[in-house]
Amino acid sequence: MIHDVLQALRQRTHQILITTHWNPDGDAIGSALGWAHYLRASGHQVRVVLPNAPSKPIQSSPGYSSAFVTVAEERPDEAAEVFRRAELHFALDYNTPSRVGSALEPMVREFAGRQVLVDHHQQPDGLFVDAYSNTAKGSTSEMIADLITADDGWGNVDVACAENLLMGMITDTGSFRFPSTTAHTMATAARLIEVGAQPHAIHTRLFDANPLSRLHTFGHGLQSAELLAGGRAAILSLGSSDLESAGYVAGDSEGLVNWGLSVDGVEVSVLLREDAAGLVKMSFRSTGDRDVNEFARTHYSGGGHRNAAGGASSLGLAQLKEELTQKLSEWLA
Structure with missing residues (x-):
């Protein structure tokens, strides 16, 4: 065709x-x-x-x-x-x-x-x-x-x-x-x-032409990093206060989620970012056969590729992290 x-x-x-x-x-x-x-x-x-x-x-x-x-x-x-x-x-x-x-x-x-x-x-x-x-x-x-x-x-x-x-x-x-x-x-x-x-x-x-706000955004996100599921998953998060403190502009968090995969043993990395509409935007990355496209589609109305996907949730950041910790732990068990 x-x-x-x-x-x-x-x-x-x-x-x-x-x-x-x-x-x-x-x-x-x-x-x-x-x-x-x-x-x-x-x-x-x-x-x-x-x-x-x-x-x-x-x-x-x-x-x-x-x-x-x-x-x-x-x-x-x-x-x-x-x-x-x-x-x-x-x-x-x-x-x-x-x-x-x-x-x-x-x-x-x-x-x-x-x-x-x-x-x-x-x-x-x-x-x-x-x-x-x-x-x-x-x-x-x-x-x-x-x-x-x-x-x-x-x-x-x-x-x-x-x-x-x-x-x-x-x-x-x-x-x-x-x-x-x-x-x-x-x-x-x-x-x-x-x-x-x-x-x-x-x-x-x-x-190599980043605004200072991008560095500050990455700093907040990396500082938030947590490991779960026996070290097989990493969660990074950016709350509204983090974004305000960093002077965040659109695009500043692009690529941040990939840093979770740089930790030895991590198979899945997730970035959570609050937005002005009250939603939490989610970015998923994975290695090997871990299908984050299917995971995002099943749980968070998202999708994308096997190793890179997105999603969103109306839950608050803290509640979403708690829910996500449980779902990832079950998935990666």
Whole structure:
């Protein structure tokens, strides 16, 4: 089916809409902007609608500040108009419309044109008849590069496209450390570097340009670390007072959950973060065959990948930690 979509793209120009998930990370922005740059170079009219803004470092991605990008939370009327005018919608890096947030979800569900899903998360929503879904892939950005290859379109890949796709691959593979990294992943990265993407510059932009608030946030989170289930699980937490003390801004806690896995013997790490709406956002990471996607789906209305997932709870932080301690201890026993 995805080849039918590529064939349709070759036949004439289209009004194309690209969306991605709420709180867009490096792979969400990398795949969306990378695909947008490619489609624009191929002659299409393309708009990217983001539910909300990404972290400051990711906002430095090539094309983010361009006129073809709309942040719906900041310009809702403009986003709605883009949806009305588009005839083809690419949904990137999310498996169900609920992940785009409450404002955009009905627009995605009611979109009148053709919808195409490109994603590597488990259990894609049946709304998307046309879908390129592959849970074995380490990033949606790698999947976009595969589409470009299938379209025989590398001649339309410029440095901006390559930089975004390589950024997405770097962030979602843990700088090529995760088991989803394959020989094909590395070959794709090499091809993007040949075009002009600079991995050292991407790393500097993403990981070596932190605000002081990020360091303070990590300090609070690491200080809170607790081991449970006989040392097989770690919980880190950030309460509202921690966030206020750190001067927290969106994106400051990204990657913090991974530090739990750095403790010898830990198989599952969980980060709990209170938000302004009274919910506790949950990030899960695991090693080996520990399926945190299934755990998050079963207990916390979440999901994601086998070794990386998210969830949320309306319980207070202390009560949630108590409940989570019990559930993890039973699961890991």
